[in-house]
Amino acid sequence: MKPPPPLSAAAEETPIRGLDGLAMLLSALCLVHCLALPVLVAALPLAASSLVTDERFHQWLLLAAVPTSLIALGWGWRRHRSSPVAALGLAGMAFMVFAAFGIQFGLLDAEGERLLTIIGAVLLALAHLRNYQLRHHGHDHSRPHAH
Template sequence: MDWLDRAAMAGSAACMVHCLVLPILLAAVPAVSAFIVIPESFHRWALLFAAPIAAIALVGGHARHAASWPLCLGTAGLGLMTIGAFALPEGGVEITVTVTGGILVALAHTANLRLRHSCGSLGDRSRARSA
């Protein structure tokens, strides 16, 4: 399940690069924006791809380490990303809401990954003591 958290973190990073760097690049180089057109539906499709992966990783982590806060943080982040993709018009507010959601999801996956590893380490220690 670690690979799901890592894949989800990579997806969050790619989303942030898309949301922050690409518009700046396109604004700085007007000639490039004539050739690269990213449809508004991209955000919706990216979210529909990322949300199930995030949910599986976060729920799986919760089942292993029983800490609820990464799941809640990830759910809040996915909620913000959903609002940004489906409820807000394209612009500054949409970017802010979407990036904030992406950051929350990335933090949730980082915490999930660390809690999984500490859970595994504690289990290894317990087995070592009983052996």
């Protein structure tokens, strides 16, 4: 029988459990919003006046997505030190933030916002998927290896 992990390792993992999944869900929400919204607006004129058509929808979603992603990816970085995962996550967040605010300041049109949000959401979801895989499959560089 394998001994339980040290209390400090188990205690460190508990608050973060599920954040990668939550962050992937939030990224997927952005992606679905961008891909499905044109169809929804065309099919249901009432949807044209709803919150989900508002450009601020992405800004509100970022209030949850960015902190969740930073915590989950930061926690993963402490464990696996994977620069590609960090870079992918930061790039995804940057695309999403620029898309959400670029349209408001006239730097992007609706198509540009949609494209950058899709790219950002996919990059961020991939980063969280890889982060999850590394954190849960023994790539722990936060502790010295026993020889």
